[in-house]
Every structure is written in C-alpha cells, then in structure tokens.
Amino acid sequence: MAVHMIKNYVLRYDLDQDRPWIIFHYQIDGNWQNVNWLPPKEDAVYISDLLRNEKPVYYVENQNGNKWITTSAEQIGEEES
Numbered sequence: 229m230a231v232h233m234i235k236n237y238v239l240r241y242d243l244d245q246d247r248p249w250i251i252f253h254y255q256i257d258g259n260w261q262n263v264n265w266l267p268p269k270e271d272a273v274y275i276s277d278l279l280r281n282e283k284p285v286y287y288v289e290n291q292n293g294n295k296w297i298t299t300s301a302e303q304i305g306e307e308e309s
Contacts, residue, residue: 248272
C-alpha cells in the first residue's frame, strides 16, 4: 500500500462542466506527483473542509487500485473535545 502526505492542493470549480475539480500534490523520492480528482458536487464542501482544516492529510492507493484521502490521529484542540 502506498501512502503519501499531501503537500498542497488546488480547489477549482469547472464552470463549463459545472463540477468541482481538486488537484493535490505529493512527493515520491523528491519528485512531485499530482492527482486530478473530479468528485461529486455534493462532496465538494466536505472535501475542501477536510483539506483546509485537517493536517496532515494523506493520499493512499492499495494494491487493488483503490484510492482515498485520509487524515491521521491528532491531538484534541481547544475547539474540539
């Protein structure tokens, strides 16, 4: 299973196609890689919130070709309980 920390991202909205477009970037052996993702519209706000507010966020791909983004455990902050 390959796990890569997302270093940065771009959130776009394709006006012609009326859909969100997310590009996130990670590194493998110092070389930049990117993933273009066109999630369903109803998920765009949730995904943008995750990318903006949760750190670190990882891109994961398993041997079956399944892909996802995920966070890791974090300490409880002053606004969380």
